[in-house]
Amino acid sequence: MRISELSERSGIAVATIKYYLREGLLPPGVRTSPNQASYDEQHLRRLRLVRAMIEVGGIPVATVAEVLAAVDSPEMPLFHVLGVVQGSLGTPVPAAPDAEWERAHATVRAEMDRRGWDMKPSPQAIDTLTGVLVRAAQLGYPDWGTEALPAYFDAARLVAENDVATALAADSRDDIIDRVVVITVLGDTALSAIRRIAQAQVSLERLETGTRPTD
Amino acid sequence: MRISELSERSGIAVATIKYYLREGLLPPGVRTSPNQASYDEQHLRRLRLVRAMIEVGGIPVATVAEVLAAVDSPEMPLFHVLGVVQGSLGTPVPAAPDAEWERAHATVRAEMDRRGWDMKPSPQAIDTLTGVLVRAAQLGYPDWGTEALPAYFDAARLVAENDVATALAADSRDDIIDRVVVITVLGDTALSAIRRIAQAQVSLERLETGTRPTD
Numbered sequence: 001m002r003i004s005e006l007s008e009r010s011g012i013a014v015a016t017i018k019y020y021l022r023e024g025l026l027p028p029g030v031r032t033s034p035n036q037a038s039y040d041e042q043h044l045r046r047l048r049l050v051r052a053m054i055e056v057g058g059i060p061v062a063t064v065a066e067v068l069a070a071v072d073s074p075e076m077p078l079f080h081v082l083g084v085v086q087g088s089l090g091t092p093v094p095a096a097p098d099a100e101w102e103r104a105h106a107t108v109r110a111e112m113d114r115r116g117w118d119m120k121p122s123p124q125a126i127d128t129l130t131g132v133l134v135r136a137a138q139l140g141y142p143d144w145g146t147e148a149l150p151a152y153f154d155a156a157r158l159v160a161e162n163d164v165a166t167a168l169a170a171d172s173r174d175d176i177i178d179r180v181v182v183i184t185v186l187g188d189t190a191l192s193a194i195r196r197i198a199q200a201q202v203s204l205e206r207l208e209t210g211t212r213p214t215d
Numbered sequence: 216m217r218i219s220e221l222s223e224r225s226g227i228a229v230a231t232i233k234y235y236l237r238e239g240l241l242p243p244g245v246r247t248s249p250n251q252a253s254y255d256e257q258h259l260r261r262l263r264l265v266r267a268m269i270e271v272g273g274i275p276v277a278t279v280a281e282v283l284a285a286v287d288s289p290e291m292p293l294f295h296v297l298g299v300v301q302g303s304l305g306t307p308v309p310a311a312p313d314a315e316w317e318r319a320h321a322t323v324r325a326e327m328d329r330r331g332w333d334m335k336p337s338p339q340a341i342d343t344l345t346g347v348l349v350r351a352a353q354l355g356y357p358d359w360g361t362e363a364l365p366a367y368f369d370a371a372r373l374v375a376e377n378d379v380a381t382a383l384a385a386d387s388r389d390d391i392i393d394r395v396v397v398i399t400v401l402g403d404t405a406l407s408a409i410r411r412i413a414q415a416q417v418s419l420e421r422l423e424t425g426t427r428p429t430d
Contacts, residue, residue: 045354045355048350048353048354049354052350052353052354056347056350112412117412117416118415118416118419121415121416121418121419122411122412122415122416124411125408125409125411125412125415126408126412128404128408129405129408129409129412132271132401132404132405132408133405135263135267135271135401136397136401138263138267139260139263139264139267139393139396139397139401140260140393141393141394141397144381144397144401147377147381148377148378148381148402148405149409151373151374151376151377152374152377152402152405152406152409153409153413154370154373155369155370155371155373155374155406155409156370156406156409156410156412156413157413157416157417158366158369158370158373159366159367159370159410159413160410160413160414160416160417161366161417162362162363162366162367163363163410163414163417164414164417164418164421166359166362166363167418168421178354178355178356179356181354182351182354182356182359183414186347186350186351186354186359187363187367187410188407188410189343189347190344190347190348190363190367191367191370191371191406191407191410192403192406192407193340193341193343193344193347194340194344194364194367194368194370194371195371195374195375195378195402195403195406196337196339196340197327197332197337197340197341197344197371198368198371198372198374198375199375199378199379199398200333200336200337200340201332201333201336201337201372201375202372202375202376202378202379203336203379203382204333204336206379206383
């Protein structure tokens with residue numbers, strides 16, 4: 001198809017598609033004349049993937065290019081794709097190691113030890129979580145971590161079981177990349193939205209009954 | 216205390232504190248001379264809250280000012296504070312209502328009906344979630360919603376029970392504002408980080424055993 005049809009089917013402006021081509025977010029089409037190239041379904045698919053990463057995940061264009069180059073490289077084991085996409089979702093690490101940081105890190109470590117979880121594969125996420133607990137302590141809630149982590153870890157485990165099953169159902173390299181973006185980028189936004197829905201629902205139940213429902 | 220001490224204790228530059236004062240993110244101190252004002256513990260507390268919203272939540276300064284004005288107003292029922300802070304966490308609504316949107320919305324509605332959850336209090340979050348399912352369908356996974364929502368809703372409910380209990384333990388207006396920021400802003404970042412930790416753990420277990428663990 002021509003770039004105009006690619007634009008029509010994806011809902012993305014021709015100028016934007018040309019920008020993505022220049023930045024390497026989209027592989028070039030097959031030249032059919034000096035001024036024209038032809039694109040196929042793979043281009044459409046990649047274009048939708050790029051939009052999801054940029055618009056839903058808020059990932060900068062340059063980072064999207066790096067992630068795609070990494071996951072497209074044949075040396076990348078398929079299973080590492082999850083880590084690469086996760087790494088692109090920058091999460092702030094808001095504190096430097098000090099006594100408060102050590103205390104928060106010990107809280108995270110205790111929760112993971114209790115579950116027998118390996119800390120090695122997730123240094124970045126563990127740092128982010130530690131930073132969050134430091135912030136909570138600074139806001140006057142030093143025990144929030146201890147109180148909230150058991151429920152948060154139980155919830156994350158439920159979701160992760162589903163996520164990994166979705167990733168493992170992939171049948172090709174392209175398919176796993178798409179699935180990982182669905183899981184990480186869309187999944188984060190979905191979980192955050194559902195959490196707000198659930199907070200509203202639980203609040204409503206508390207206000208109606210004045211007690212903790214048995215559900 | 217003077218602004219220099221406020222800066223030292225909060226770790227925030229004097230120039231930044233002055234900027235927050237001008238933007239109304241921080242109430243003015245008590246004038247002690249034409250060029251000096253005095254600040255107290257409430258200022259320090261508010262400053263930490265503002266930093267958490269900006270640095271961890273990524274909320275723009277102007278939005279932080281609006282949120283604080285809303286939650287500070289005496290007419291605001293304490294229980295609505297949660298909704299105001301949530302509303303400030305802009306989540307993209309990536310699709311306009313069409314047939315695909317209707318299908319995705321029906322998936323969300325079915326899941327909420329099944330649980331007997333009220334859709335009225337969360338129109339924005341439901342729109343966001345619907346938009347995510349539309350994106351997943353565009354990426355070639357029209358059934359992701361149906362497959363993932365049960366686990367995501369169970370997980371969100373677990374977390375929300377904990378969140379609402381934390382909010383209800385507040386003993387003053389200032390306390391509830393701080394708690395709601397901890398729950399919404401820090402909680403979102405924490406859950407996202409823990410989800411990555413759990414994905415790594417579940418992946419590791421799958422790779423080691425090649426089967427679904429009984430855990």
